[in-house]
Amino acid sequence: MSAETASAPVRQAPVLLALxxxxxxxxxxxxxVNVALPTVQTELGATVPQLEWIVSGYVLAFASLLIVGGRLADLAGRRRILLIGLAALIVTSVAAGFxxxxxxxxxxxxxQGASAALVMPASLAVLAADIDREHRDLAAGIWTAxxxxxxxxxxxxxGVLTEHLHWSWIFFLHLPTGLVTMALVWWGLPDTRPRTGRMPLRHLDPAGxxxxxxxxxxxxxxLVEGQSLGFGAPLIIGAAAVAVAGVPVLIAVERRVAEPMLRLSLVRNRVFGGGTIAQVLWGVGVNGTLLYTSLFLQDVLELSPSAAGLVFVPLAGLLVLCVPLVPPLSARFGARWxxxxxxxxxxxxxxxxxQSDAQSSVWGLMPGLLSIGVGSALITPLTSAVLSAAPPGTAGVASAMISAARExxxxxxxxxxxxxxSAWSGAALAGGATADAAYTSGYSAGMRMxxxxxxxxxxxTAFALAPERSTPKRSANIGQARWSSRSQ
Incomplete structure (x- = not known):
């Protein structure tokens, strides 16, 4: 556990807004940026592969460097890394616009992705370590929302920025929002760098x-390029093999390092491990739904991209309205249920x-979308519960692990x-179905999955958040000793 210094109390409201x-x-x-790609292609003369990299470049850099960002937040201070990440995000966003x-x-x-990899784990680490327990569930809910x-x-x-201004404003928007966020962090969050002051290389765990x-x-x-190149392509198979083979090597290295970057005991912890798996399964369902429902609205129901995007506004609005109601419900009935x-x-x-088909209307999709919005609001205490399972001094890495899993x-x-x-649509097309009917068949199968x-x-979730069984005092002490030894 690393000791920290704090120069002043945390101002909860501005920090929460900044997060x-x-x-x-x-x-x-x-x-x-997805909606603006046709305009970008016309103005910059981009090829289709280049358009794909404009989208996936951010995701790849972001996901790859999250653990690095989390480790730096633990070692150099959450406030410092958050401010550096926000400043870098502003600079890179303005550069993208030009x-x-x-x-x-x-x-x-x-x-941009590398900059965001500093911001995301540092902001979540602030939530875990600097927001007081009384407001933590609400803060986690607002952050998740x-x-x-x-x-x-x-x-x-x-769509709105591209249609009414210019695609570059998608990136220029980060300038005012980034500056405001930096000001809120600077004012509301005290410096919490470790007391050691310096950051020796051995603390950084370069191998890990x-x-x-x-x-x-x-x-x-x-995962990203497999969707365009095909998951059977040699390059994709090779990348997947490197990822799979690298996991046991990473585990072996972390077990032998004096100060490991990853706390492997976190993964074995029921709340942290089970809660993270639950968050991943929620993310798999919701992220796939948002993309392919948008395509269903455009390709089958023939809505414009902007109109298709507006269909999701009620979902987002209901989610935001429900989030403040969740902490008292959680306190009364328990986060588990x-x-x-x-x-x-x-x-x-x-x-x-x-249940949607080619004859469905936008209003026919609303019950499903609104149910997703309310349900997503109710799962927000999961983030707070998972973060609470992390030992002191590991908020950055724990946050990075959660962020990486979410991404x-x-x-x-x-x-x-x-x-x-694709499989169900292809089978329907082979059976003589129209293009709309085939896509609808595949869409329905994907939603069921x-x-x-x-x-x-x-x-x-029910397993991860189940209350601990009462044990004799001696057994409890032994369990605590084992946890402490595993955390070393």
Whole structure:
């Protein structure tokens, strides 16, 4: 455990607002640029592969460097790394707006992702370590809601800015929001750097950082590029093999390092491990749903991209309205049953979406989307519960592990639902179905798959958040000693 110094009390309200904005902006960058791609292609003369890298470059850099960002937050101080990350995000975003070639935009998108990899784990670490326990569930709810709202409204924001201003404003938007967030962090959050002052190389665990970056980069590349190159392509198989083979090597290295970057005991912890799995299953279901429902609205119901994006506004609005109601419900009935109920409502919403067909209307999709919104609000205490399971001094790395799992769930959700959708659509086309009927068949199958995965997440939640069984004092002391030894 690392000792820290704090120069002043934490101002809860401005810090909470800063965390919400930081979470919203970093999540927004995942998909806000998608709607603008045709315009970018025309103005910059980008090829289709270059357009894919404009999107995936951010995701790959972000996912690959999250663990590095979390480790730096633990060692150099959460406030310092959060401010550095926000400043870097502003600079790289402005550079993206001024990009005059596809090559420059791709390079800057990688730099944007690297900047966000500092912001995301540092902001979540602040939530875990600096927000007082009384407000932590609400803070976790608002932070989680900001991510979900960003995913839902990304296409709307991108479409409106591109249509009424210019695609570059998608990136210039980070200048005012980033400066405001930096000011809130500077004012509200005291400096919490470790008392040691310096950061020796042995504390950084360079071998662990390098291996974790390689594993995350290879895995993310396989998931992102596999959707366009095909999951059977030699390059994708090779990347997946590197990721899979790298995991046991990383574990072996971390077990032998004096000060490991990753606390392997976290994964074995029931609350942290089970809760993270539940969050991943929720992310798989919801992220795949947002993308393919948007395509269903455009390709089958023939809505414009902006109009399709507006369909998700009620989901986002209901989620935001419900979040403040969740902490008192959780205090009264227990986080276990509130989160499990939320998972079940998300699964119900996905199943309702699976009943859609080519004759469905936008209003016919609303019950499913609203059920997903309410359910997603109810699962927000899960983030606070998982973070609370992390030992003191590991908030940054624990937050990075959660963020990496969340990011992977988004990419994995798009891939899994996409594979199911493509298989069922292809079979329907081979059977003589029209294009709309074939897509609808695949869409329904994908939603059923997503609903099933989220239901598994509900079971994982009920297990992870189950209360500890009472044990004799001696056994409890032995258990505590074992936990302490594993955390070393």
């Amino acid at each position: 919400a904005v930081a979470g919203f902006v970093t999540a927004l960058d995942n998909n806000v 990009a005059e070639s596809a090559e420059v935009l791709i390079a800057v998108r990688f730099a 900001s991510l979900a709202v960003a995913l839902a409204l990304g296409p709307v924001v991108g 950082l390098a291996l974790s970056t390689v594993v995350l980069a290879a895995g993310s590349f396989a 509130i989160v499990t109920t939320g998972m079940a409502l998300v699964a119900l919403g996905l199943w309702l979406l699976a 992977a769930s988004g990419v994995l959700g798009v891939a899994i639902v996409g594979v199911v959708l 997503a609903a099933g995965l989220v239901l598994v997440g509900a079971v994982a």
